Amino acid sequence: MLKDITLGQYFPGNTVIHRLDPRTKLILVIVYIVALFSAKSPLSYGLVALFLIVTVGISKIQPKVILKGMKPLVIIIALTGILNLFYTDGRVLVQVWIFRITVEGIISALFMVSRIILLIAGTFMLTYTTSPIALTDGLENLLGPLKKVKVPVHELAMMMCIALRFIPTLIEETDKIMSAQKARGADFESGNLMARAKALVPILVPLFISAFRRADELAIAMECRCYQGGKGRTRMRQLRYASRDIWAFGIGLAMLVMVFVLRGIQIV
């Protein structure tokens, strides 16, 4: 059950997408999101979707994996769809009691749902194809200028890296603790809301303790290797843009421009 959560997980591979500079991927994700939120017509949505599909295709990430990762978010997606469906004014199609479905409602629900799905899938692609270390390297590099205004960029990047790294570990740990408590007859599936909330205590307490223990051990391990923050730290793997990055930027920007052009046409 818990193993289905793939958020923040990295699937190693050796495709062009995997080899892209993490900075390129981060910027492209932003470009992608901007394009997605600027898209107004089905055609521009299609364009963004195409960009995603091509990326998925090249990266050899199984579409099934992405769908599985979306599972925990189904409720949010469904809720957005339903709210849009019922609360949009316009030409009434069906009316039952206080609920009415409008043509505009259907359209905006479809747009919102596909927007969320594309948004999630797109950001998944970043974490699926980029190792947490590369990701934080890229982030730190991109945010580098902020160091001048005393933003602790390195520390933030390190924190993010560690957080990402520990998501799978904590999920595994939760699974283990749940099994252990189930073996003692704990019941997480029945009872009212109060009983269920109470049933979480035997999981949360050990989980927090183990998280603190891990944090402690990690801190010691880092100190043993003389870690003392970002200052004067050099890198084994320097980030360098390659020609494939330029191509990727080109394609991403082309998509963005086309989305804007389509938007312009529609407004006119």
Next chain:
Amino acid sequence: MEETTLTPILQTKNLTHTYGEGTPFQRDAIHNLDFSVERGAFIGIIGHTGSGKSTLIQHLNGLLKPTSGQVLFNGEDIWQNKEFTRQIRFKVGLVFQYPEYQLFEETVYKDISFGPKNMGLSPEEIDRRVRQAAGFVGLDASVLEVSPFDLSGGQKRRVAIAGVIAMEPDVLILDEPTAGLDPVGRESVLENIRNYQKAQNATIIMVSHSMEEIASNVDKLAVLNHGKVAMYATPKEVFTHAEELIAMGLAVPQVTNVLLRLKQLGVTIDTSAFTVEQAKEVLLRKKEELRHA
């Protein structure tokens, strides 16, 4: 009554469990595994990492559902209905690896009583069980009101084991109960387990990586390899297949190794001893033999 003594207390039939079905990571952890445990026995399970030990034991108390095949408790399918599966968890107690990480209550007493409380027992019965379980694992009554997090690692382990024992399971399964303990702690935990077996006439299944521990405790030993039971016999029999064990990434007890080496060096000696005591006997006999010769 006649029948229950004849049917194994636990049995698996064609048990298969596939992890990550339908994903690229799909693999069979255990495959068509048949295994049975006689009532009152002390069974050992060995196998290298990834041989399916943990998957198997989690099937025995219904924590994992078989992909195909059956798990029978006293001849009854444990998955016949939801309530029965839950009851099985109380009858087949499972102590996980490093069980001290599952402690959560404010006091040792409360933690041990978690299982019995879930069984819906009366407060008096819970109290009796908690005290008895604490006794089995050698916890002093004064420790009961202490927070489990203030205890030493070994003590925590005992509390966690007591938490399962307090449910008074007919079968007690332990996954490496002595991992990470010092030698004295190891021996005393093993003794606690033996005490429980004797007092409750319980069946014990113990997973271990220590051949010495297995050799000196179990009646029967199952060797798991690639998700199947490769051998299932008395330790004496199993340890005569030293080469096969080594090929499976396992080992024989150190003393057996010594005897095997002696044999290799040309000494005609019985190599079936697997505990220090037995080896001592064998060696003394050999010494006598040599003196007379």
